[in-house]
Amino acid sequence: MKYAMFVGCTIPARLPAYETSTRAVLARLGVELVDLPFACCGNTVRGLDQDAYVFASARNLALADRAGLDVLTPCKCCFGNLRHALRFLSQDAGLRARIGRALESEGLALPEKVQVHHLLSVLFHEVGVQAIAAAVTAPRTGLKVAAHYGCHALRPSKVTQFDNPLAPTLFETLVRATGATAVDWPRRLDCCGDPLHDANPPLAGRLTQAKLDDARQNGADVLATACPYCQLRFADAQAGRTDPLPTILFPQLLGLAMGLHPGRLGLPG
Amino acid sequence: MSASSFRIAVYIALGLCALGLLWRLSAWLRVRIGPDARAIPFHRRLASALHGAFSFAFSRRLPGVLKAFLLDVLLQRRLFAEAKVRWLGHLLILLGFTALLLMHALAALLTQKLFKGYQPTLDPYLFLRNVFGAMAVAGIVLVIAGRRRAQRVAPTAHRLGDRVFVALLSIVMVSGFLLEAQKIASPAAFQRMVDEYFGEDISPEDLSALKAAWAVDYGVAFEDAAADPDPALLETGRELHKDACASCHSLPTSAFVSYPVSRVMGPAVRPLDDVDAAKWLWYLHVFACLLGLAVLPFTRLFHAISDPVSLLVNGAASSRPLSDAGRASRRALAIDACVRCGLCDTRCSVAPIARFMNNASLLPSHKLLSTFRFAREGRGRLRDGARYDRIAEGAFLCSSCGRCTERCPVGLGLDDLWTAQRDDLAAAGHPAAAKWVQSRTASEWADLLPAPPGEGPAVAPLSSDRRTFSPCVQCQTCTNVCPVVAHTAGAGDGVDLTPQKVMNLLRLGMVDLALGSRMVWDCATCYQCQEHCPEGIRVTDVMLELRQSAYRRLATVRDRRRPE
Ligand code: SF4
Ligand code: SF4
Ligand code: SF4
Ligand code: SF4
16 A cells, blocks of 8 residues: 655645654554655635646646556545546546646646545545554543544545545544544534635634534534644634634544554644 | 055945945835734834844854854755755855955955965965866856756746846956966066066066066967077076066966966967056956945845844744744845745745746745835835736735745745735735625626636636536525525625525526625535535536636726725
């Protein structure tokens, strides 16, 4: 199991613990990560310039393709953008030609074989729940975890092919593999509000709050995420609260259950 | 030029340099970048700078900062990791230039006092001058070549003064070597030295013996030199030379650059002598040096001052967060401390997007300069500046990945500057597109944003194709699952349409009415609507495409004022 690690822009800048914990857990589970000179997935122009966005994604995909590797990303927005780009390229011959020319001018070729996977998909489908359960030495028994799916991994399912979009089980299954209990909460598939935060902070805040309240009401001790934007949104929304609902990145939860030292997971201690 | 007029010229250059320095240094306290910085008066920034300087001078962080200065500024370790050719060039210029400055230009102050019997024409000084000069010239060539290569990845920004230093340095080096070559081969220079040393006390026989020796051993291009002089004459000449000249003149072959140059010049030195070329070359050499000194604060050489200060400020900031005033000054300092190395550009996460959109304003080295220009030009001129649209595009497309800040060899706090730049632009009427859209209603935008000619399937394949939206049965499923609709609290949120209504506008051919709508721009891209639509309509993809169409058309709107 070997992947090109697409860490994106936000994780190194604002949530380095996510990269640290992802690398630590995957290394322990025998997943090899390769670093390529990736740049932005195109998220910043996605809603402004289609060609520029697809080019940004395609350039990264072309780099992975040239290295003969599939892409693994811990970011759900990068995941969605990269997968959408492949989709757009396969649907639109004109776009394909334009992007192909631009890639050529950089000495690259249109991506052909490369696939894009999210961290959670790799854990679930490639590593496998059994192998994970076998690696768990310090099960988080009794911990009640609300798993937050994240829009851009789940939907549109035709593009992301992450799990059943209406009744997914992948994340909860992974949570249970750590020995913890996955709570059922009605808003688990809802948006965290982050993409709206710059344009309309009050409205975004209400989306975030609704989710936090729901997780709390359904008895969650902790909210588990697997995307830097969701994680930061939940943390920022609760800044200054004396009793915040703790949020944890899934590889941190898993790493703890695997007996890794918190310091290696970017956690205090 | 007499010694006194030379001295006056030096003083004038020094005076200009001092004035320039004062001006440039005061800019660190004057230039205001970011709305927060505009609220801070000059005297508070001066006070914070003095306070910072004093408390830092007596802190224990100094050794760490000196180490950073050595590794980052002098040895350029990050440049080494990124671009070996340019690193070598920088080091060669730094060493060669500094050595020449100290040993040659400041000989009267330093070398003569330190080394008894110093003569520029005597080894090892003659040899060393050529070594240092060759280093500087090789450095210039390497730096220019390396920059050329880096420019192919991303065009680094530059300021007017950036090339002045390299240009003047090149003039100084070339004129220096030519001057030395001319003097080596010049019969007139020989004659002048003979006159100075012997005066009238040399017989014509001795003179022709000495000339024979200098023609053979020193390569002076006498007009009447015999190709094959009489060995006895040569012997006499060499004896005379040993007594009179050798104590000040090593063999010119030690000048391993100038001597071959003088051979190339060959017989041309005599006509050059006739026009007093050595004198003019000396003037050029000295004039370029003094000009360089006078304009130093406005050339790239200024980074020899600004970079250490920048590192000191970083050192101070790492122990205790800077005050508002300190941060404001640090931003202004960053503009001067940037050496336009372009390392940030080569690692910038949106550099590929900059290339694709053909907008260099996305690149950090360019953003740094546009930030500064904005501060200088003020907000008045921005009303309808297409240029500032490009700059704003660059500012708001930054993904805040922090790689530029991490890479910058001078340790500039670029992330803070980018935030300040975005705030400045927003305050001046160039906010992010999503914010700008909020300044008018959807129907106002519909009037302002007519479809530009040629907009069709190539740029808007979904919204220009009826098959995308005609199956919509207006069932409202999309609206019912939309979290933005569900959480809209009322008019205060500004969210005007619903996803289903947007689809209906498309069906009615009224796409212009959707472009500037808050629903389109405040869509959270959660894809609930697209996932749930019973007709399989790509509702979210359409929303994003509508934004893209609007963004393209927004670029045609020059006047940003609200209608009265
Ligand atoms: S923070 Fe912005 S300017 Fe700096 S490297 Fe990242 S995308 Fe480029
Ligand atoms: S900001 Fe830093 S890295 Fe970028 S060009 Fe200037 S000195 Fe170089
Ligand atoms: S869910 Fe689909 S069919 Fe129904 S109103 Fe929305 S776009 Fe139209
Ligand atoms: S993608 Fe946008 S329009 Fe669709 S449901 Fe989500 S927020 Fe609403």
